[in-house]
Amino acid sequence: MKLTLGFSPCPNDTFIFDALVNGKIDTEGLQFEPVLEDVETLNRWALEDKLDVSKLSFPALFRTADQYRILNAGSALGNGVGPLLISKEPVSAEQVNAQRIAIPGENTTANFLLHFAFPQATNRTPVLFSEIEDSVLTGSFDLGLIIHENRFTYAQRGLHKVLDLGEYWEKETGLPIPLGCIAARRSLPVSIQEKVDRLIRKSLEAAFAQYPALPPYVEQHAQAMDKTVMHQHIDLYVNKFSLDLGAAGRKAIEQLYATYCKNAGIGTPKDLFAA
Structure with missing residues (x-):
């Protein structure tokens, strides 16, 4: 078969x-x-x-x-494995709702967790996950929701972590x-x-x-x-x-x-x- x-x-x-x-x-x-x-x-x-x-x-x-x-x-x-919300310039959690956000897809767990943490942040646009860092660096978007290997590379490119959405989930639920x-x-x-x-x-x-x-x-x-x-x-x-x-x-x-x-x-x- x-x-x-x-x-x-x-x-x-x-x-x-x-x-x-x-x-x-x-x-x-x-x-x-x-x-x-x-x-x-x-x-x-x-x-x-x-x-x-x-x-x-x-x-x-x-x-x-x-x-x-x-x-x-x-x-x-797992624990400590969640997607990260990142920015070119430091952004506080209170400012997130007004930002333009690049997401790796409507149906991704990352997008779901973004809604879980920031239900009022509705200005979201799907972008291929491997292009999100560049889209934030060029100013096409204010924030980027990164997954996969970008978790290990964003800081090297001068980007800032706004929130670890996995950590937020773990804190709210006590679960991986x-x-x-x-x-x-x-x-x-x-x-x-x-x-x-x-x-x-x-x-x-x-x-x-x-x-x-x-x-x-x-x-x-x-x-x-x-x-x-x-x-x-x-x-x-x-x-x-x-x-x-x-x-x-x-x-x-x-x-x-x-x-x-x-x-x-x-x-x-x-x-x-x-x-």
Whole structure:
């Protein structure tokens, strides 16, 4: 059986999926067609039910909960891993609502967390995540909402942190911040969903067994990223929750979902984890 598998070219995702898509583990009869795109593209595709298995931001998963369920392995959650709101000149939290803000996509967890912290900050424009730093430096936007490796590079470029939105979430809820998950089509046979879940964990275990050595697959898709930044990226976003959500991971996701449903006026939430 052949399945389409969507994930981003960022080091955390290529690190997780390298062994799975490059024949380094036994895939138990399954074949995977990898589709590498930025996460907001994958989010939009989920709304079209385009891929069998895909990396998704949690708001996109919430919007497509009738079509997709969360797998236990491959997610990005943690403490101190959230998106950052940055500026060219120092800006106070009180000034945020009046600013022009570049966001990495309408359906991203980052955008959801921005709304959670600043519900009145409505002047937001989607920009490709890798272009947000430049858009703030050139003055196209007053503020930028950065994710991925930009967390490690913004200060070097003279940009200022306005607020760590992950820290804000953790302070308000006492829970780790859920950023993204791996979701499978509910229409797939349950046995296939469970097999994919098991294989993702095996793929990550194989990667961890060789770490800190980086697979060529990671470096190939990281473009000009410095190896130190690749390691920082993996160390921050790939952790125990990536292997197994566990009770703490599920609780954090359920809290995020409850907040989403309250904002969206959804009265009967879907069971996100049931096949």
